[in-house]
Amino acid sequence: MPESIWLREDASPRRPRLSRERIVEAAVGLLDAEGVPGFSMRALAARLRAGTMSLYEYVRSKEDVLDLALDEVIGEIEEPREPGPWRGTLAGQLTQSRAVMRRHPWVPALTATRPLLGPNALARSRLFYSALARAGLSGPELTAAVGTLSSYVNGFVASENIWWATVRTPAADAEIRARVAGHLNEREAELARHSQVDDGDFDRQFLLGLDLILDGIAARLPP
Amino acid sequence: MPESIWLREDASPRRPRLSRERIVEAAVGLLDAEGVPGFSMRALAARLRAGTMSLYEYVRSKEDVLDLALDEVIGEIEEPREPGPWRGTLAGQLTQSRAVMRRHPWVPALTATRPLLGPNALARSRLFYSALARAGLSGPELTAAVGTLSSYVNGFVASENIWWATVRTPAADAEIRARVAGHLNEREAELARHSQVDDGDFDRQFLLGLDLILDGIAARLPP
DNA sequence: CGGTTTTCCGTACAGTGCACGGAAGGACGT
DNA sequence: ACGTCCTTCCGTGCACTGTACGGAAAACCG
Numbered sequence: 001m002p003e004s005i006w007l008r009e010d011a012s013p014r015r016p017r018l019s020r021e022r023i024v025e026a027a028v029g030l031l032d033a034e035g036v037p038g039f040s041m042r043a044l045a046a047r048l049r050a051g052t053m054s055l056y057e058y059v060r061s062k063e064d065v066l067d068l069a070l071d072e073v074i075g076e077i078e079e080p081r082e083p084g085p086w087r088g089t090l091a092g093q094l095t096q097s098r099a100v101m102r103r104h105p106w107v108p109a110l111t112a113t114r115p116l117l118g119p120n121a122l123a124r125s126r127l128f129y130s131a132l133a134r135a136g137l138s139g140p141e142l143t144a145a146v147g148t149l150s151s152y153v154n155g156f157v158a159s160e161n162i163w164w165a166t167v168r169t170p171a172a173d174a175e176i177r178a179r180v181a182g183h184l185n186e187r188e189a190e191l192a193r194h195s196q197v198d199d200g201d202f203d204r205q206f207l208l209g210l211d212l213i214l215d216g217i218a219a220r221l222p223p
Numbered sequence: 224m225p226e227s228i229w230l231r232e233d234a235s236p237r238r239p240r241l242s243r244e245r246i247v248e249a250a251v252g253l254l255d256a257e258g259v260p261g262f263s264m265r266a267l268a269a270r271l272r273a274g275t276m277s278l279y280e281y282v283r284s285k286e287d288v289l290d291l292a293l294d295e296v297i298g299e300i301e302e303p304r305e306p307g308p309w310r311g312t313l314a315g316q317l318t319q320s321r322a323v324m325r326r327h328p329w330v331p332a333l334t335a336t337r338p339l340l341g342p343n344a345l346a347r348s349r350l351f352y353s354a355l356a357r358a359g360l361s362g363p364e365l366t367a368a369v370g371t372l373s374s375y376v377n378g379f380v381a382s383e384n385i386w387w388a389t390v391r392t393p394a395a396d397a398e399i400r401a402r403v404a405g406h407l408n409e410r411e412a413e414l415a416r417h418s419q420v421d422d423g424d425f426d427r428q429f430l431l432g433l434d435l436i437l438d439g440i441a442a443r444l445p446p
Numbered sequence: 447c448g449g450t451t452t453t454c455c456g457t458a459c460a461g462t463g464c465a466c467g468g469a470a471g472g473a474c475g476t
Numbered sequence: 477a478c479g480t481c482c483t484t485c486c487g488t489g490c491a492c493t494g495t496a497c498g499g500a501a502a503a504c505c506g
Contacts, residue, residue: 016453042493051455053495062494083241112335112381115389117399130411140424144431148439151378151432152371158335159370166338176340183345188353201363209374210366210438218437239484264463274486277466285463 004124018050020058027069031106039068039106040080041065069102079127086135086177087214093127094153098206105165108158125150145217149195152213160202241273243281243291250292254329262329264288290348294341296327302350309358310437316350317376321429324380328388331381348373359445368440375436382426 031039039060045052059065064084077096080089101107116125128146137145167173181189249270254262264285268275281393282288298317303312324330342428351369361367404412 018453040492042492045455053497054454055454056495057453058457109332109336112377113332113385115385115399117402119406124401126406126411140427140431144428144435147379147382147428148375148432148435151376151382152374154335154381155374155378156370158377159374162336162338174336179340180345183342185348188349204363205367205370208363209371212367212371212443213436214439215442216435216437216439219442220435241484263461265461268486276487277485279464280484281484359454 006065017042018054018058019047022048022062023055023058023065024068024072025067028072029102031069032104036106039066052153064113067114067118070107070114071112071115071120073107074116074118074124075120076100077120077124078125083131083134086131087218089131090128090149091154091210091215093124095206096151098157101153101161105161108161111154112158132217137217137220141220144220145220148213151208156206156209160206163202232300234254235373241277242270244289245271246281246288247291247295248279250288251295251327252291255327259271259332262289275307290337290341293333293337293339294343295329295339296323296330297339298343299323299326299349300343300347302346302439306354306357309354310441313372313437314353314433316347317372317433318429320376321380324376324384331377331384334377358440360440360443364443368443371436375432379429379432383429386425 023044027039027044030047032044041055042052044065045055050056055065059068077093077100080092083089116122116182125146128149129142132142167176167195177192181192184192238443241382246267250262250267253270257266263369264278264419265275267288278288282291299321300316303315306312352365355365355368376393390399394414
């Protein structure tokens with residue numbers, strides 16, 4: 001009589017417990033929770049209840065895990081179901097990009113150092129190119145437009161994230177404002193006093209900057 | 224008879240050998256040579272022929288050194304001697320920013336994670352604000368314009384640096400192109416074949432994207 | 447059953463940032 | 477002249493990192 005299922009530990013332990021997918025998923029969770037400095041292979045393995053070196057069966061290095069985690073979250077951006085007007089398509093994609101980078105604040109720091117060659121990253125850049133190509137752009141102007149948009153969203157959310165990470169407390173907020181004010185003359189300080197910052201401000205700022213660029217692009221489209 | 228100057232080892236050894244300036248200067252050199260991953264307090268101390276822990280007399284942590292090094296190289300950007308037209312001023316400042324980030328390729332990665340509150344960074348952002356304020360911008364549009372410009376230059380040079388770091392060899396170049404081409408259909412692949420990249424291309428791209436944004440800004444100026 | 451392959455992982459090593467405490471020497475009060 | 481203090485320098489040590497290596501166990505294959 002084979003051992004009852006209640007006595008067996010679990011399903012065949014030979015089906016590998018780990019997998020690249022599980023590792024990447026855990027990596028994203030760990031990065032969300034602890035950020036890049038708190039991300040270590042030992043912590044990642046602990047999260048998966050596995051030995052540290054087991055990870056290296058599925059991944060060549062820590063860098064690999066970071067690359068995979070990055071492409072994974074880029075995949076959270078949904079492609080538009082059907083082709084629409086270029087401006088709306090791009091605004092939607094970029095707004096989603098921003099949302100992803102806010103959910104996963106470690107993303108901008110990583111994109112600043114590694115090439116984005118994962119399947120999801122490539123699919124997204126392809127989408128940008130084709131939207132603007134259909135709108136009538138081509139050649140260096142096309143490349144420049146795509147590059148400008150990506151640079152903008154990365155840079156914007158990077159500083160947004162820094163801001164939220166830095167001014168966690170009202171005290172820190174006041175300290176920063178004081179430091180900045182120390183470098184301004186009276187008229188400038190007066191202006192700065194009116195530049196309060198809250199959640200909504202970033203949303204507004206983001207859309208304003210985006211419109212700025214999109215207007216610049218629109219001015220370059222063939223008539 | 225006091226010992227001759229030729230017999231004395233050096234000037235008073237009591238004048239401190241180290242200083243914050245010396246440390247920061249060495250840090251910039253080390254970062255230029257080895258990049259962020261190769262930057263360690265031990266290596267920095269070795270470069271100064273000092274014990275590792277001596278550095279901590281002048282600096283609280285490695286993070287401090289990075290912050291100081293960052294503001295140091297931002298200081299390499301020259302302020303315009305006299306106020307000129309806004310467009311030229313900004314284009315000049317941003318071109319210089321790009322040059323600094325090309326000379327010191329570790330900069331974009333650091334700006335993506337740390338607040339820029341050093342004196343040189345503050346002076347530069349103040350210059351941007353005042354140039355655009357004089358041009359007639361104010362309120363959220365002013366903030367958005369400044370933010371867009373900084374985000375653009377950071378993002379652009381970040382990917383430029385990644386590109387140069389990644390395609391060091393023709394083989395690597397071919398490999399990347401092949402990988403990207405695998406994700407394109409025929410018509411797109413045809414277009415991509417024409418997008419060669421060399422030094423001059425980045426210069427052109429940079430100016431094209433910059434013009435894009437500056438045009439968008441110009442469209443928002445009061446008549 | 448023997449051999450091979452795949453997964454798992456303990457150990458070990460060279461490297462990290464930095465806390466601590468001590469040593470050396472100039473400055474200074476008496 | 478002599479103790480006292482303060483500044484600068486830095487050796488040692490600790491907890492932690494990424495990962496090379498090699499071994500153990502288990503499943504599959506003949």
